Amino acid sequence: MDLSPFEKDNSVSCRLASQIPDVCKMEDCCLGIDEAGRGPVLGPMVYGICFCPVSKKEELKSSKVADSKTLTEAERENLFQKLDEANSYVGWALQILSPNTISTSMLQRTKYNLNALSHDTAIGLVQYALDSGVQLKEVYVDTVGPAEKYEQKLSHIFPGINVTVRPKADSLFPIVSAASICAKVARDRVVKGWNFAEELGDVETDYGSGYPNDPKTKAWLLKYLDPVFGYPQFVRFSWSTAQTLMDSKAVAVHWDDDEEDGEKTAQRQGNKSMLSYFGASAGGNEQNHQTHRFFTERRLKSLSTL
Amino acid sequence: MAAKKKRATNVQNDSWVVVAADSVIDTHSSDSDPAFVRLRNPSTDAASLYMLSAGDKQLFEVKAFEEDFHSWFVGQTVQRDGRLLFVTPMDPLYLILPYLSKAGKEGKFQPVNQIVMDEDFPACSRLLSCTRSLASLLHIAEEKEMGSLKFHRYSHEKTMIWLQKKVERTVVALKKKNISVGEGVKSTTYIRVKSESDHHEEDYLRYAHGLISEYISEDLSKALLSHLQLPELTSPKETEPPSKKRKLSDKPVEAGEDYTKLNSTDFARKPPKKMTAAQKTLSKVDKTGMKTMMSFFSPKVKAEKK
Amino acid sequence: MGGVVSLSNTRKTAGTTSGVEEENTSCCKKMSCNASVIRVHVPPEGQLQRAPVHLLPCEIEHSGSAQVSQYFTATTKDRKCEKTVSFRGRELKGQEISCPQGYTGLVLKETNKPGSDQEDRTVKVSSVFDKLTYWNLETPPNSDDMIVMAMDWPELADAIHGPVQD
Numbered sequence: 068m069d070l071s072p073f074e075k076d077n078s079v080s081c082r083l084a085s086q087i088p089d090v091c092k093m094e095d096c097c098l099g100i101d102e103a104g105r106g107p108v109l110g111p112m113v114y115g116i117c118f119c120p121v122s123k124k125e126e127l128k129s130s131k132v133a134d135s136k137t138l139t140e141a142e143r144e145n146l147f148q149k150l151d152e153a154n155s156y157v158g159w160a161l162q163i164l165s166p167n168t169i170s171t172s173m174l175q176r177t178k179y180n181l182n183a184l185s186h187d188t189a190i191g192l193v194q195y196a197l198d199s200g201v202q203l204k205e206v207y208v209d210t211v212g213p214a215e216k217y218e219q220k221l222s223h224i225f226p227g228i229n230v231t232v233r234p235k236a237d238s239l240f241p242i243v244s245a246a247s248i249c250a251k252v253a254r255d256r257v258v259k260g261w262n263f264a265e266e267l268g269d270v271e272t273d274y275g276s277g278y279p280n281d282p283k284t285k286a287w288l289l290k291y292l293d294p295v296f297g298y299p300q301f302v303r304f305s306w307s308t309a310q311t312l313m314d315s316k317a318v319a320v321h322w323d324d325d326e327e328d329g330e331k332t333a334q335r336q337g338n339k340s341m342l343s344y345f346g347a348s349a350g351g352n353e354q355n356h357q358t359h360r361f362f363t364e365r366r367l368k369s370l371s372t373l
Numbered sequence: 374m375a376a377k378k379k380r381a382t383n384v385q386n387d388s389w390v391v392v393a394a395d396s397v398i399d400t401h402s403s404d405s406d407p408a409f410v411r412l413r414n415p416s417t418d419a420a421s422l423y424m425l426s427a428g429d430k431q432l433f434e435v436k437a438f439e440e441d442f443h444s445w446f447v448g449q450t451v452q453r454d455g456r457l458l459f460v461t462p463m464d465p466l467y468l469i470l471p472y473l474s475k476a477g478k479e480g481k482f483q484p485v486n487q488i489v490m491d492e493d494f495p496a497c498s499r500l501l502s503c504t505r506s507l508a509s510l511l512h513i514a515e516e517k518e519m520g521s522l523k524f525h526r527y528s529h530e531k532t533m534i535w536l537q538k539k540v541e542r543t544v545v546a547l548k549k550k551n552i553s554v555g556e557g558v559k560s561t562t563y564i565r566v567k568s569e570s571d572h573h574e575e576d577y578l579r580y581a582h583g584l585i586s587e588y589i590s591e592d593l594s595k596a597l598l599s600h601l602q603l604p605e606l607t608s609p610k611e612t613e614p615p616s617k618k619r620k621l622s623d624k625p626v627e628a629g630e631d632y633t634k635l636n637s638t639d640f641a642r643k644p645p646k647k648m649t650a651a652q653k654t655l656s657k658v659d660k661t662g663m664k665t666m667m668s669f670f671s672p673k674v675k676a677e678k679k
Numbered sequence: 680m681g682g683v684v685s686l687s688n689t690r691k692t693a694g695t696t697s698g699v700e701e702e703n704t705s706c707c708k709k710m711s712c713n714a715s716v717i718r719v720h721v722p723p724e725g726q727l728q729r730a731p732v733h734l735l736p737c738e739i740e741h742s743g744s745a746q747v748s749q750y751f752t753a754t755t756k757d758r759k760c761e762k763t764v765s766f767r768g769r770e771l772k773g774q775e776i777s778c779p780q781g782y783t784g785l786v787l788k789e790t791n792k793p794g795s796d797q798e799d800r801t802v803k804v805s806s807v808f809d810k811l812t813y814w815n816l817e818t819p820p821n822s823d824d825m826i827v828m829a830m831d832w833p834e835l836a837d838a839i840h841g842p843v844q845d
Contacts, residue, residue, distance in 0.1 A: 078754065078765070170768030176817060266749040295451055295741060296750035297767045304768020313767070318741040320767055322816060323442045356417045359583045361552070365829040367436045367459070370422040373389065373409055373717055373802070387789045388742070388805070390732060392782050392833070398721050398804070409717035409802075420713055434836075438829040444739040447786050448730030448806060451745040455738060457826065461836035495714045505842060512843065538843040546838030550831055584839060 068147065068249075070163075070256055077111075077262060078167040078300055082192075083253070084160035085151070087199045091158055094120040097205040098196060099243030100189050101236070103250035105181070107277035108284065108306040110258040112169060114162040114188045115250030117242055118201055123156045128241045140255050147252040150245055159249045160195055162188045163257060166303045173305035176324055181305075182212045190224060197225075205229045207243045209236040265299045267291075279308035294318050386454040390445050393460035396431055397424065409435065410496040415471050416587050420494070423468075424460055429502035434463040465503040467588040470513055470532065472497070474593075477527025482517050485510065485525050532593070533600045536585060540601065543581035554580035578603060715796065719787065720803040730806035732784060734813040734826065736771065761819050762812065774820030775812045779833040784808035 073081040098118035105112055119127055130149065150157055164184070172179045189208065197203055206228055211217060218232040236243040258277070263270050271290070275283025288309065291298055294317045302309055362368065397407050405427040414421035424433040436459045443455025469489055476488040485507070491497045500506055507523075510516065512535040514525040547554060554576045578601055586594035598605060733751070755764040755773075762773040778784050788805040813826050821827075 076756070078756070167765050167768075171765055171770040174769045264754045266753045293746060293750060295739060295745040299750070300754060300765060304765075309768075318739060320740070321442055321738040322736070322769070324816075359587055361580070361584055361835070362436070362587075365832065366438055366440050366825055367829055367832060368439055369414065369417075370435050370437050370458075371411070371420045372422060373435075373800075385792070386742070387792065389787045389802070390734075390811075391785045391787055392778050393785050394833070395781050395783055397719075398783060398785070406721065407719045409719065411713040411715075424719075434840075436832065438826060440825055442736065442738045444735050444737065446731075446733040446735065446745065446747045446751065449744060449747050451739050451741055451743065451747070453739060453742045455734065457734070457829070459829075459832055459836075461833050462840050463836075464840040464842070467840075493713055496716065509842065535843060539839065542838045542841065542843065543835070546835050550834060552831065552835070584835070588839070 068151075068253060068256070070253065070260070073163045073165075073257065074260065074262060077165050077257070078264065079165055080168045081163045081165075082160065082195065083163065084195070084199075085154060085158050087158050087201060088119075088154060088156050090120055090123075090156050091118060092200040092202065094122060094202060095204040096201050097121050097124060097207065097242050098193065098201070098203055099236070099240055099246040100192065100206065100208040101243050101247035101250055102185065102189075102209075103247070103254040104258075104277075105185070106279075108279045108288070108303050108308050109166065109274055109277035109301055110261065111166055111254060112164045112185075113250045113254045113257070114164070114185070114192060115159060115246040115248075115253065116161075116189075116192045116196060117150070117157065117159045117245035117249055118196055118203070119153075119157045119242065121204060124241065127153075127157070127245065143248055143252050143255070146248050150248065157245070158196075158201070159246070160192055161249060161253050162192055163253060164188060165300070167300045170300075170302075170304040185211045186217070186220065190221070193221075193225060203228050205231070207231045207233070207236055207240040209243065210234045261301055263299050263301060267299060270299070279306060288312055289316070292316050386452075388447070388450075388452050389454070389456070389458055390447065390452065391458040391460055393458075394433060394462050396462070397426055397433065397460055410499070411494060412468055412497055412500075413471070413491060413494050415467055415589055416591075418590075423463065425496075425499055425503075429499045430504050432463045432465045432468070432500065432503050433460045435460055464509075464588075465500045465506045466509050466513060466535075468497070468500055469506060469510070470593075471590060473510075473514055473525065473527040474532075474590075477514075477529075480526070482515075482524035482526045484522060488525075529596075533597065536589070536593075536597050537600060539585050540578065540581045540597070543584055544577045547577055547581060552580075575603065715799050717800040717802055720801060722804060727804065728806045729808060730786065732786070732808045732811040733773070734811060735766065736814055736816040737766070737769075764814070766814075770817050771814040772817060772819050773812045773814040774824075775810050776827065776830065777810050778808070779830055782833055784811060 068083065070083065072083060096118050097120075098116055100114065100116050102115070103113045104110055130153070150159065169181070169184070172184050173181060189211075193203070193206060203225075204227075206221065206225065208217070208221070208231070210232055214232045214234065218230050221230040221232070222228070231240075233239055237247040238244070261272075271287065273283065274287035275281040277284055279285070285308070288298065288302065289312065291302075292312060297304060297313050297317055298309065304310070304313075358368070407424055407426045409422055409424050411420045412423050413419070422435040424435060425431070426433070438457040438459065440455070445452040445455060469485075472489045472491070473485070476483055486498065486501055489498055489501055510525055511531075513528060513532045515528050515531070517524045517526075582594070582598060582601060582603065585597065589597070595605075731747075731752070733747075751764060751766070755762055760774075762775070764771050764773070784807060785804050786806045786808070787802040789800060789802045791801070793800055813820070813824065815824065
């Protein structure tokens with residue numbers, strides 16, 4: 068798995084894929100979708116797909132290649148190796164969503180929640196498979212939000228494909244388990260080899276599991292909290308853990324789309340004279356004076372003092 | 374992402390980001406510095422901030438570009454105050470004029486240094502040291518010499534001619550910079566009687582007159598208006614939202630106000646979301662040369678609040 | 680400007696603050712407060728420092744040191760017609776603009792604020808710039824951006840204030 072395209076710029080979203088096995092373009096195929104790294108506050112979220120001909124389902128199962136009950140990173144690496152070796156009939160593709168992509172998507176003006184992001188990513192990968200010539204007939208995926216709704220949505224977008232959305236799909240369907248392995252291996256490698264674009268010197272890599280309730284992770288976040296910038300881009304700013312810590316330990320920052328009422332705005336502005344909006348200075352007849360629209364349209368005002 | 378924190382009051386700002394005419398720093402010498410001074414604003418009669426270059430050779434006015442929710446990074450510092458100050462050359466005659474005009478009521482010729490005095494604004498006598506001041510007095514006053522002394526008396530006629538030239542210079546600059554001066558409101562009622570180019574010219578004259586009026590008293594502004602042969606507008610203020618009055622003409626009409634640019638803390642209203650009847654009419658009009666509606670309702674518009 | 684009337688009414692209830700705009704209202708009754716000047720100390724040419732200047736689309740409640748080059752400059756990406764960076768997890772798009780012809784950017788700093796507002800003050804030019812980068816929240820920079828429009832002003836100022844031909 069060559070991660071260099073992502074490592075070149077780990078602030079964006081990146082797609083990686085294996086070669087498409089010829090047989091997948093000729094025979095009916097099944098495809099599994101799974102993700103890794105949805106919950107942690109650190110590092111990327113990775114969506115993976117794995118596909119093979121329907122006729123090879125049993126072969127996949129018996130090769131134990133799709134046995135994701137294994138827990139260790141080393142064992143997963145091993146299994147991924149096996150999948151890679153089965154490249155005559157198994158193909159895979161990944162979408163690596165950098166923590167920066169997750170933050171900026173979820174903190175957009177028109178808010179984009181994690182479920183929507185997940186759905187769109189999964190859909191994008193399936194579309195990629197189709198565009199690459201894979202003869203897809205069956206898709207299996209774990210639930211993201213309400214299962215029935217997701218199934219309906221996917222069936223609508225991919226007519227002619229049998230879509231199955233089930234909780235715990237990775238233990239029910241080997242092809243989903245295989246996708247899960249690809250996704251997890253990618254996430255583990257990316258996190259391990261994370262290159263901090265920020266100039267922070269040597270960054271401690273002992274951040275525990277990366278989950279918000281892990282005390283080691285919390286300690287790491289506290290250690291690397293900057294009062295102005297918050298955190299490096301390794302952190303998902305849209306996570307409430309990150310937000311709460313910044314609210315209490317970092318300086319406050321206000322955006323024009325903050326939910327704030329006029330009174331709070333006045334407070335924050337230190338109750339600047341309302342008259343300052345009319346480009347006039349204190350005293351005199353400024354109440355009658357209307358600043359020319361050339362200035363008001365460009366937010367230009369006179370000052371009475373520095 | 375609601376910011377529920379209490380705002381820390383803005384402790385007095387101690388740094389400013391400024392765009393200043395080169396002559397502010399070019400002309401400084403080791404024995405004198407430029408200085409910000411407060412002088413009487415000729416339009417509002419209240420204190421406004423100006424600047425005098427080293428040795429009081431040149432006068433500048435100070436304006437602040439101010440939008441809500443901005444801060445600066447300057448090198449390795451952050452500056453909370455997000456304003457950008459402009460220090461631009463100012464014609465000292467605008468500030469000298471009110472004193473001359475007031476003294477002119479007595480009808481006598483007087484030495485100018487006895488006229489340009491203000492107990493509220495002691496710095497005003499420094500205006501006479503500006504390079505341009507004494508030489509340009511002839512634009513607004515008659516001069517008599519007695520030996521080595523000069524005496525001046527305000528001349529309304531000369532002032533009108535001078536101001537007219539100012540207006541004309543301004544019109545040239547407005548055209549050159551393609552500043553939008555269209556109003557949609559004319560001095561006549563809504564039947565066009567003049568040719569298209571005359572209308573256009575009137576828009577420029579009114580706009581330029583309005584700009585020059587920022588530097589003269591209201592009385593003088595009115596006198597200038599009639600000197601320019603521009604009748605006073607019988608219809609409500611030019612700054613009325615143009616959607617209230619829309620000409621049924623085939624000349625392209627621009628919205629006079631871009632509502633999306635109004636910060637909701639400045640004004641109570643929010644950007645309009647539906648087309649008013651006037652805007653619907655506009656949609657039937659020839660729109661060559663107009664910006665599309667969509668350029669006014671850009672993604673900058675705030676997301677709908679709950 | 681239909682909002683004029685209501686806003687001037689609320690002025691009375693705005694309350695007292697440290698806002699400098701309000702200061703002048705009460706002290707203008709004494710002539711002395713308008714006598715004070717603010718001197719601008721300009722270091723010699725050779726000593727003028729340059730510092731990069733960025734205008735952000737958010738208010739940061741802090742004035743003082745910040746790790747700008749480590750967090751901000753280091754992660755800024757230069758794309759075809761815009762720069763991109765994230766600040767606190769929000770995407771910013773920026774553009775570098777130059778000071779108008781005949782103008783220089785200055786950063787003024789006041790080190791010792793005097794006790795009363797009747798005393799003279801001094802600011803010094805702490806750095807200069809001839810370009811600044813302004814950032815929008817997500818919106819690509821374009822000519823309708825307010826700061827770009829504000830840059831119209833110096834050229835127009837020259838027309839309004841320049842000497843008329845005799």
